[in-house]
Amino acid sequence: MESALTLDHFLILSGLLFAIGLAGVLVRRNLIVIFMCLELMLSAANLTLVAFSRFNVQDGQPNYDGHVLLFFIITVAAAEVAVGLAIIVALFRSRETTDVGKLNTMRN
Amino acid sequence: MTFFFFIFAALTLMGGIGVVVNRNPVSSAFSMIISFLGLAALFIQLDAYLVGILQILVYAGAIMVLFLFIIMLLDIPKAEKKRFPVFTLGASIVVVVSFATLMITVITRSDIGSAKLPPIEPVKGTGSSDVHQIGELLFSTYWFPIQVVAVLLLVSTVGVVVLSKRELK
Incomplete structure (x- = not known):
């Protein structure tokens, strides 16, 4: 199957997605939205992994080590989201806000 | 094939931009689901079927449901009423644009990037x-x-x- 797609396409897309996530982390003030933007950056890295795995064909098969690493990343990300959201809920209970501008001290 | 790549790439980037610009966190979460769906389609285009399905099941399914649950549970005010400080916004834009420019420059100048999509052969049997x-x-x-x-x-x-x-x- 002939295709004009190159590795560049996927890497640039991944870079742009990462930049959008970075913009969100820098610009937004809501802790939950910042957390979502972090997930977006993680997904951009995932796309890079899959693209490299697909373009590194050996014996007519893509390199499945990349897929396995992605599997682990998704698992760890799920655990990370669960713990992160629990921390945000605990923070909201004690401070009544998720605005990072107001969360500037460790104690009340 | 290239046509579908651009369709799904646009979907992914639009979803990502939606996460950043939407003032309502619930809209941000839904934009993020769209972004993840586009990303899953790109994974499947790269012949990573299991990972694409996992992306939909785990990210667009479980993780985003968790986010929506917490957003609705905490009852966060819809808009960030205070306007962004101009300095912060300007500095963020400069950082992000220079980062994207740097990344695209590095990627387009390297040799590996011009590799064409190599064909894969299905293995016979189980x-x-x-x-x-x-x-x-x-x-x-x-x-x-x-x-x-x-x-x-x-x-x-x-x-x-x-x-x-x-x-x-």
Whole structure:
């Protein structure tokens, strides 16, 4: 199957997605939205992994080590989201806000 | 093939931009689901079927439901009423644009980037699917990491329960 797609396409897309996530982390003030933007950056890295795995064909098969690493990343990300959201809920209970501008001290 | 790449790339980027510019966190979450769906389509285009399905099931399904649950549970005010400080916004834009420019410059100047999509040949007989291949790797080469990840999931479950209790002691 002939295709004009190159590795560049996927890497640039991944870079742009990462930049959008970075913009969100820098610009937004809501802790939950910042957390979502972090997930977006993680997904951009995932796309890079899959693209490299697909373009590194050996014996007519893509390199499945990349897929396995992605599997682990998704698992760890799920655990990370669960713990992160629990921390945000605990923070909201004690401070009544998720605005990072107001969360500037460790104690009340 | 290229046509579909651009369609799904646009979907992914639009979703990503939607996450950043939407003032309502719920709209941000839904934009993020759209972004993840586009990303899953790109994974499937790269012949990573299992990973694409996992992306939909775990990210667009479980993780985003968790986010929506917390957003609705905490009842966060819809808009950030205070306007952004001009300095912060300007500095962020400069950082992001220079980062994107740097990344695109580096990628387009390297040699590896111009590689065409190499064809893959399906293996005859059983064990040709990527699910089989990944499963075999997971339980042979990567048997130890998968145990560690299992422990990590257990630890995070216990940690979430402890963190969610009313008072930490």
